[in-house]
Amino acid sequence: MEETKKERMKKTGILVKKGPWTPEEDQKLISCIQKHGIQNWRAIPNLAGIKRCGKSCRLRWTNYLRPDIRRSRNFSPEEEQTILSLHSMLGNRWSAIASRLPGRTDNEIKNFWYTHLREEAYS
DNA sequence: AATCCAATCAACCGCCTCTCC
C-alpha cells in the first residue's frame, strides 16, 4: 500500500532538509563525528544539531568529508587502469572497487566510470 | 555577449542485507 511506503519514509527520516550541504552543516557533522565517533548514524543528526537524516549524513561523510579522501578530482592513468581491471573482475561492485583504491569513494569511481570509462571498457 | 549543450559531480531514491529484539 502507498500509505505504508510514506509512513516508512517518515520513520526513516526523509521529512528533513534535502539538497546541497552548507559549510556549517559540514562543520557540525565533522566535529560531531570527531567528538562522538560513528556508532549510530541515526543519532548523529541530533548530536550534531543538523536537520538531516542519518542516511544523508553517512553519505556526506563517506563521499566527501572523510579525512582520508583524496580531493584531487583527476584520476591518474594508473588508477584508471586499476578501475578498469577491477571492474572487469568485480562488475559494478563500486564499494569493493573503492576499497582497493585508497582515498577514493564509491561515488567518485562510479561517476568516473560512467563519464569516462564505460565506452572504453566496452569498445 | 548571449545562448545552447554536454560533461561533471553531489546528492537522493529505493532495494537489499544485516542485526537485534
Place this chain on the structure above:
DNA sequence: TGGAGAGGCGGTTGATTGGAT
C-alpha cells in the same frame, strides 16, 4: 524464528559549470 529498523550499496537525477557556436 520472524519482523522491524538501520545501514550499505548501486542506480539515477538534477544543478552547475565550462566550452562551443
